Amino acid sequence: MTDSPSRSGAFESAVDKRVEQFTESISFDARLFREDIAGSIAHANMLADQQLVSPAERDQIVQCLTEIGQELENGQFPLRMELEDIHMNIEQALIDRLGDVGRKLHTGRSRNDQVSTDMRLWIRDSIDRMDELLAGLQTSFVRLAQQDGDVVIPAYTHMQRAQPILAAHYFLAYCEKLERDRQRLQDCRQRVNQSSLGTAAVAGTSLDIDRDQTAGQLGFDGLLQNSLDSSSDRDYMIEFVFCLALVSVHLSSWAEDWILWSTTEFNLIEIPQEFCTGSSIMPQKINPDVLELTRGKAARVIGDLQTLFVLVKALPMAYNRDLQEDKPALFDAFDTVEACLTLAIPLVEGSRLKRESIRAGLDRGFLDATTLMEFFIKRGIPQRTAHHAVGQLVRQAMQQNCRLADLSLEDFQAFDPSLDRSIYDVLGIENAISKFRSTGSTCPEQVSRQLARWCERLELN
Numbered sequence: 001m002t003d004s005p006s007r008s009g010a011f012e013s014a015v016d017k018r019v020e021q022f023t024e025s026i027s028f029d030a031r032l033f034r035e036d037i038a039g040s041i042a043h044a045n046m047l048a049d050q051q052l053v054s055p056a057e058r059d060q061i062v063q064c065l066t067e068i069g070q071e072l073e074n075g076q077f078p079l080r081m082e083l084e085d086i087h088m089n090i091e092q093a094l095i096d097r098l099g100d101v102g103r104k105l106h107t108g109r110s111r112n113d114q115v116s117t118d119m120r121l122w123i124r125d126s127i128d129r130m131d132e133l134l135a136g137l138q139t140s141f142v143r144l145a146q147q148d149g150d151v152v153i154p155a156y157t158h159m160q161r162a163q164p165i166l167a168a169h170y171f172l173a174y175c176e177k178l179e180r181d182r183q184r185l186q187d188c189r190q191r192v193n194q195s196s197l198g199t200a201a202v203a204g205t206s207l208d209i210d211r212d213q214t215a216g217q218l219g220f221d222g223l224l225q226n227s228l229d230s231s232s233d234r235d236y237m238i239e240f241v242f243c244l245a246l247v248s249v250h251l252s253s254w255a256e257d258w259i260l261w262s263t264t265e266f267n268l269i270e271i272p273q274e275f276c277t278g279s280s281i282m283p284q285k286i287n288p289d290v291l292e293l294t295r296g297k298a299a300r301v302i303g304d305l306q307t308l309f310v311l312v313k314a315l316p317m318a319y320n321r322d323l324q325e326d327k328p329a330l331f332d333a334f335d336t337v338e339a340c341l342t343l344a345i346p347l348v349e350g351s352r353l354k355r356e357s358i359r360a361g362l363d364r365g366f367l368d369a370t371t372l373m374e375f376f377i378k379r380g381i382p383q384r385t386a387h388h389a390v391g392q393l394v395r396q397a398m399q400q401n402c403r404l405a406d407l408s409l410e411d412f413q414a415f416d417p418s419l420d421r422s423i424y425d426v427l428g429i430e431n432a433i434s435k436f437r438s439t440g441s442t443c444p445e446q447v448s449r450q451l452a453r454w455c456e457r458l459e460l461n
């Protein structure tokens, strides 16, 4: 009794319907159809070159696979759960249409290398898509830096006001983080883009296949060299999902910032209303739900990474059916990050800083205290002494409810009688920010150099 191509003559009974449902993967691997068709066409071409099928048989197979691919593309191909997965659905259709010629396609190949090949092709494309989206978000941050980058905002450490920065400095910080995300994905791509096709079930094959030939057709950079390794490991998937998890962590902390920034208490930013939602009971509410969900969805992606780690932990060599469970986690991670980025790009580009409200609050928090301390250091006062003295001046200003710049020259001279009015050149936000000159810091010259660098990198004007 052979009720599916994978059920050989060894079986005496048909499969239990409940088992069929339990073991199917077509409900989530159908999206691999393009990769499966491409892999099968490459395999058929190789079989013909190696005289394992005739050129005429190859032509029939390729033609038929192309038709099946078209039907799948148009949603005209009925997917059958009892055939388990996308690989068997396509192969069975080939057999139904070509008879014995169709039965030759699986020569020298197993679903174990087939699945892994399809996944590698799928991830390779997904890395390229991710790169495009990440570059898109970098571009949005650059655009916002060009628009509102001149605004001075408070930088926070420990969520307490720390030092003044240019808003552009903040936006470009995300360009840097996203750039490393892109680099990590490119690095991962090198290991993903290796062919497992032809490693077959576990030990290879006795047939005279040519793995370099299929790898070349499919655009792989090289071959996995050990059939046991190739059919058993999912490290490339974990790496990819790790890269995605890091993207989602970057997005979540950006989202957290902007959720805070858009509160009445901070009042630093206006998020486009198309990206906000309301409340069913409080008519005044304009909520930053997209940002909140971006923050929340990072949990899912981190969970997907966890799923993959636990899935492969302590699996015996080599292929085990557990590995089928890799796909839902991987697809979910990609879909989630893709959805977040797709919204983040226009959200960032359409947001505007609230210049007046920011300006009005800037004199709170003694953002110029560090530059004052460094002014003393430049006069030869040891850092710890200067640190203590400025702390005392801050306390004095707090008591008088004024800025450091509002203290009298006598107040400063109480600490150092040789001080003159040049001390006021480092006080006040505008003065202070221009003093942060070290490489990578926030003074206008440094930031405009960085902005120019990003425009060049992203080919923007």
Ligand code: ARG
Binding pocket: 025, 029, 084, 085, 111, 112, 115, 319, 321, 323, 324, 325
């Ligand atoms: N549906 C399976 C998966 O997605 C295909 C591989 C099955 N291989 C096997 N030897 N049963 O992983």
